[in-house]
Amino acid sequence: MSKDSERDPLIVWENGVKNETAILRVQRPVYQTEELNELTTYEYPSTNISGVFKKNYCLFRPKECFYNTVPILKWLPGYEFKKNFMGDVFSGITVATMHIPHGLAYGILGNLPPIVGIYMGFFPVLIYTIFGTSRHVSIGTFAIVCLMTGKTVLEYSSDEGTAVNYTPIQVATTVTFTVSVIQMIMYLFRLGIITTLLSETLVNALTCASAFHVVTTQFKDLLGLTLPRRNGLFRILYTFYDVGNLISEANVPTVVISLIFVTVIALNNEILKPILARRTKIPFPIELVAIVTGTTISYCMDIHKNYAVNIIGTVPTGLPNPDLPSFSLIPSVLLDSFIIAMVSYTVTMSLALIVAQKQHYEVNSNQELFALSCSNCFGSFFSCMPVTASLSRTMIQQGVGGATQIASTVSCSILLLVLLWIGPLFENLPRCVLASVIVVSLKSMILQFLSLKKYWTLSKWDGTVWIITFFTTIIVDIDYGLLSGVIVSLVSIFVQDQKCYTCVLGVVPNTDLYLDMELYKGAQELPGIKIFHYSGPLNFASRSVFKKNLFKKTGFDPLSLYVKTKLFTKDEVYCRCVILDFTALTYVDPSGVQILKSLDGDYRHVGVDMYICGCSSPVFEKLKKCQMYYGKNGNFTIFPTVHDAVLYSQSVANTTT
Structure with a gap:
């Protein structure tokens, strides 16, 4: 059956003037879909299992599989030395100056020795450079992941004399290894899509609430208090209760030092940093300056002995001896590790996509899972917590001129010097200075609370997800906040599907x-x-x-x-x-x-x-x-x-x- 379609006016522009006299004519048979498929040689997708596997898994294409799995073999031979090398060097040096204070501070945040944070900026980063597809993300410590790991460390590590004999390092490395196994399973079964359950709204609320948790964990160092060890639910409420009871015992010199360093770092970030940003891409390393200054003052005045100000203590030199995780602990930390794996990958992939879009290149979401898995697996043998991309370091690595992961290699070289020789110089660093660095660095995360207005205005469902996730995380715990956010997100999807x-x-x-x-x-x-x-x-x-x-x-x-x-x-x-x-x-x-x-x-x-x-x-x-x-x-x-x-x-x- 044929038809001459109805006459439709077709607006045509001629020399900038609208011409509506043109007529669009279409003449073709009336098709049923099966007839059209036959006419256009429609090919039905293969339902053969081997065909599906060959299409989706590059294991059936060995050469392509090898180069896709080791991306450095693709970009390194074509590396433009004259164009990119100096930018990568400056970027690597700048990021290394941020790794040092972040590493020392976030190592403590994980209830581990400060040097662990430096390990995290060295061992896993070397592996990510080989297997990662993002050219700019800075892998290493991240406050929220370190806090979540620290919670598990507190729960399963024991004081001397208890029946269970897991040290904090053993718990942390077991969590790291378990995270790597989970991420590898997700890679093999192409399950990166699971992280889509963590919407932007949910992650925003979770990180904002977690930032408040991080701040509360620093009260003891900011005030020089000895607080009781709190595990389980409602920890943030118990912490405020303990601080209120013991506030009269605060160490005055510690409080004064904390106030000075918080004020100086905050003023730099709010006033000096924007001024320098208009003149140079290289930021002033205020965190490193604060650590050097605090260490110098502490050493010259011996404030630990004279004023009872807590310092970080012994910082070992050299590289840690490789050691196996405690495999018997894996069943106990499996749930915590799964949550950390999800958050770690979501944050890393989000940052990788943001920077890749700015720089006009592609990142492979599944390969990022493989890269993170290998990085965490390697790091678990060298006293590392799970690693994640850092927003601040990533933006600096990209903004200063870094073009490839060569910048991360340069950063690792500088951190190696710290591990081999420079580390002991920080033994007199007051813990309150590190706490000040952590608290000020969390300002942007805390201010995410203001985004609630945006989410509520755009969608009442998004606003509801944000509110429930935030307050459950604040009042109960991070794990329950994440779970409640996912449940409410799924409920919102189901309800909205019913309103088609x-x-x-x-x-x-x-x-x-x-x-x-x-x-x-x-x-x-x-x-x-x-x-x-x-x-x-x-x-x-x-x-x-x-x-x-x-x-x-x-x-x-x-x-x-x-x-x-x-x-x-x-x-x-x-x-x-x-x-x-x-x-x-x-x-x-x-x-x-x-x-x-x-x-x-x-x-x-x-x-x-x-x-x-x-x-x-x-x-x-x-x-x-x-x-x-x-x-x-x-x-x-x-x-x-x-x-x-x-x-x-x-x-x-x-x-x-």
Whole structure:
């Protein structure tokens, strides 16, 4: 059957003047989808398991697999030495000056010796340079991950004399190894998509609330207090209670030093840093200056002995001896490790995508899982906590001029000097100075609280996810905050899926355009034809909503008419055809196909044809695959467009009359 389409005005611009005299003419047959597929040689996707594996897993292509798994072999041979080397060197030096204070501070945050933070900026980074696909992310310590690891260290490490004999280092390295195993499993099964459950809203609330947890953990060092060890739920509330009880015992010199360093670092970040940013890309290393200054003052005045100010103590030289994690502890730390693995990968991948978009290159999300897994596995043998990309260091590494991971190699070289020779110079560093560095660095995370207004304005569901995640994390614990956020996110998705957009379409006169009649008053309903548009998934959860909306919008329930043993009365709208517009149908499952099959039969009983149109290829394939199992009353009549279905219905009506 052929048709000469309605004449549609085509607006043409000639010499800047609108010309509406041109006419668009289209002449082609009316197609059903199967006819169009045959004409255009449509190739159905292979359902052969080996074919799917060969397509999705490069293990069947050894050379490609090898180069994809070791990305450094791709970019290093083509490294532009003259163009990028100096930028990478300056970037590496700058990032190294940030690694030192961050490492010492966040090592303590994990309830481990400060030197552990320096280890984290050296061993895992070397591995990430080989396997990572991001050219700019700075792998190493990250406050939230160190805090989460520190919580597990407190829970499972023991004081001398207890029955359980796991040291803090053993617990930390076991967590790191378990995280690497989880990330490797996610890599092998292409499960990076799991982290999409951690939406931007959820991560924003979680990191904001976690920043408050980090601040509370620093009270003891900022005030020079000895607080009781708190494990389990409501730790932040207990910490405030303990601080309130012991505030009178605060060490005055420690409080004074904390106030001075917090004020100086904050003033630098708020006033001096923006001024320097307009003149140079290299930031003033205020954290390193603070550590050097604090160490010098402590050494000259011997404030630990004279004023009872706590210092970090012994800092070992040399590289740590490799040691195996405590494998017997893995079942106990498995849940905590899974949460850390999720947060670690989500943060790293988010930063990698942000920088890659700025610099116009691609990062491989699955390869990033492999790189993090290998980095954590290697680090677990050298006293490291789980590593993550740092926002501040990543932005500096990219902003100063770093072009590749050579910058990370330069940074590692400088940290190696610290590990071999310079480390002991920091033995007199007051712990309150490190606490000041941590607290000031968390300002941006704490101010994320202000983003609640944005999320609430844009979406009440996003605002609800943010509020529940934030307050559960603050009041109960980080693990429960993450869990509650994921649950509320899933509930919001389910509820919104039940509120799919539906409407009845009408035709714009003299066109093949079909629009929502409630919104477009110029659209007209075709006599005897109801066109129902559905947007969203059609599955076991939404099928009842789909059916309810279909009957409501089209104005009649075929089954109730059939039960009344009549077709239509004079008061009811005559309808000979119902067209289901599935151009916006995102997914259909067997339950959805079954309800369509049932509807088709109900419509046939009352003399109404049901046509389907606009299916995407996956939806069309699912319909064809499932319909053979549901009834034997014929197949669905499927068209590629609404207009094809309308013309076919009109031709059938003309033929019968």
